[in-house]
Amino acid sequence: MTTPAAPEWIDAGEWSATELHALYTGLAASTPPDAPPRVLWMRSREAHVSVGGSQDPEADLDLDHCAARGIPVVRRPLGGGSVWVDADQDCFFVIRPSRVLKRGPRHLFAQGLAMAVDVLRELGLQGVEPRGQDVWVQGRKIMGTGAATLNEGSVFGASFLGRFPVEDFLACVRAPSEGYREWLRPVLEAGMTDCAGELGRAPDSAALRDSLRRVTERRFEAPPVEVTPDAATVEAWLAAGYEELDDIADGDARPSVPEGIRVNRDNHVFETRVACGRLRLHVEGQHIARVWCEDPAVDRVLGERVAGELPERLHLRSRLAGCLDPAVADAVSARIDALYRGIA
Template sequence: MLRLNYHDAGWLTPYALHACYAGLAASLSADDPLWLVIARADRGHIALGASQYADAELDLGYCRMRGIPVVQRALGGGTVWVDRDQLCVFFLWPRHAAPRTHADLFDECLALLAAAFAQIGLQTMRIGGQDLWCGGRKLLGSGAATIGHTMVFGASLLERFAADSFAACVHSPSQGFSEWLRDALAAGMTDLSSLGQAESTPALVDALRASCAARWDVDASSPDKLQRAAMFEAECELREPLELGGRRLVRGGIKINRETYLLEDAAAPWLRLLWQSGRLRRAACADPEADLLLQDCLDMPWDGSLLFDRAASHDLAESAVRTLAQRIDALCATLPSAA
């Protein structure tokens, strides 16, 4: 039976938190044991995805004013808020035991986490390949990367999700965008506290370890001297200045969950959309006539003809309807369509 080293890293600074799995992964050889690492951040911070740009995604002036660290993590995905009310979970799979692809890695790790949630009475559903949902809202998101000889999976168990703290850090083109973001996060995310399981994290960890013990020989362990040195080196790299000057990961906005995106085109007249599963769930425009037309298109499957089909009863020129449709398509063309 393969061996899995279990390590509770305890409370860590934001930089040390993300260095603990990145440095450990970089130090492992191809035939080392697997690792399960759990840890908590000692303060709230922003963790940027590996391919994101801080100045495009965040209000860096606000983050500096509030003393909120911004860390560019090694794992992929979007911007996330991490604080003391989350338990971070990382699986490290050296090459000899690693799944064939990142998709297989998500299959393996999310199945273990879903089984742990089930042990405390929470039935979750896998959505979009990387998320677990409960009660129609996102409970857990995850990310992955290959570092050295090791595949890494990371996720956070949300005891309480600080939606307002996260929203305040996000770059918002307008006050309305910021208000809609708070509303969308409240509607699209959930946590253990909201589900009546605020004190269930220890039981979740026990259930996760039990699921692992059914597959591997689990030993409590700590990184050795060389591994700790690699973690320190990774922390030094994370503290280097962030790369700036790029574009947002989601054009014009931010991903709320696998189905929901908040978007804004700030060019006059401004246009703001809440896109969900191929439909406009909420929309607004500074042009009153365009705004009325948008309200007539809410909750309908979006296609290129929808605006034109609904425009007959509105006092809007065909050229204006065409421009509005083009602006919407420019924002939404790459987003998931209705199931």
Template sequence: MRSAARWIDIGLVAPATFHATYAGLADHQVANAAPILLWGRTTEHICLGQHQNLMAELAQPLEVPVLQRPLGGGTVWVDEFQYCFVLIVPLELLPGRPQEWFEWGLAPMLATYRRFGMEVELHAQDVWLDGRKIGGSGAATIGNCAVLASSFLMHFPIAHFVQCIACPTEGFRNWMAEALSVAMTDWQSHQSVPDESVLVKVFWDSLQAGLKWDFIQSALSADEVLARDAVLPELAELDASNGKRLVPDGIKLNARTFLTEKHDGTNWVRVLTVDGKFSRIMLSRVLSAEQLEKLVLSSPTIEALQAELILMMPLGEAEYWAALIMNTAFISA
């Protein structure tokens, strides 16, 4: 059974206006309302997830505007080189479990990429192309609706992004830039960027085919404008004491890649993990490149690290550094 749906294009707007629009729309919808696809772009800003802490995540001070969205997920760079979309769907029209929302809601996005010849895959909440993340997503329940947001990433400015992130050392920042060049990609790295009208047509068709919706061009009603404007003051207030760092001692670069650094007095450890294994390790204690490589190749357990380190230093030191490495590394379950 097909459903009528609204396509609302708000063009290029300020960050707060964009985020307030989908939040206000979602909060204003009544049960059995038509689903909405909100389409638009926004000027550059850093966008935090709703549970993140401003002071813990970001460098201070920042010249780039910062906004905390009413959706989950981590720190993202958003600018006019992304085509953002938000699905605003009454809960009764959704798959039963929230874990299923991403597979359901992002399927038309995957179909769109494939129509352009890019064989993307869905990994949890992220879209991947050729082993790299090309898109993330966030979701929340607002009012009677589920809200699912993502974007078509035409260009990702790694250098700008890493300057915005709180980093314990410049070494950490440098590693982040290098790791992002492997963990992330964008549209222009694979083919020429299409005209917006061409992208919209393909995405529109993919949504209608995949979700069985029939779109009509729509706009915010007067009441929906008031609902949007009511949200704006909330978005303008950034509570620096709220939330926490999403990844303790570091940052998630994609679903498989984490960079962390922990300090213990003058001692420190920096670890890059990929797929739950060591990819790169550095210590403040001087070790040779060959010794560091042996640590990277070891199993990510304290016993395996101790077995390698005891060949490089006294037992007490080996136990200390093995524990500090394991306490630093983000090893997902």
């Protein structure tokens, strides 16, 4: 029986927003096919918004606000949508040669998510469970994760949300109208949680780090070997990472969720335009939790006939039949259906 390779533990300390994403990106891109598992521990020195590798930040964020407040926006190689990374937020990355991942990215997601769940449980959080590519606590999302393949290396990344500043993040989100953020706020508050909210305090960084080291040993069945890369190695990783980030920034981009935002896998808020004016929508799971139209007459009908219903065209059209002009009913039904289908 082959003895598992001992994982390498790299405590890289604190970095600026761009440096943080460049460092793990460059390390992954430079990973040789015979490298052992590596766990990279880092902290963000500054608050910033990180967006997914294929996400268009201009479509999803208020970039003027971010620039005015000095909040960097970094397009990362990992997938997913907009993520607030607070100053002093602890992040970890699992980096492995792609050839050893028998099930590809799913293998790496399974490893990384299991490690994150173990740490949160060890800290004393209750009701911790993975859902898709996220980690939830007591029915609310506490962590999003992402992964990417870069040359011969693959990387999984996540961060421990000590405190989630709802208002700071909300101000960075592009708002198509005055009322949009007012709708989004309660969905964020109900759909997201953080370590401070669950434990009564934000966990100490050293406690998180030490817990992750113990989890690393258990999961890889070998004590981690602490590695301190020299300055030249770090510079090489950064250089490779900057090159990758430049390529990502020049690549194709699209909104993470067309005309809306994903709060968690069960909650999405949209705003669009139809013939009768602005249409705003909160979809929770497979039902319309809330709907609004700026035309008062249409808004009244939608509130009575559509709230709580499935966001599917034929079903909505049947609910609106005889209550709205047929053309308006069809247009609204089709638009809601298209927004819902754009979630996937």
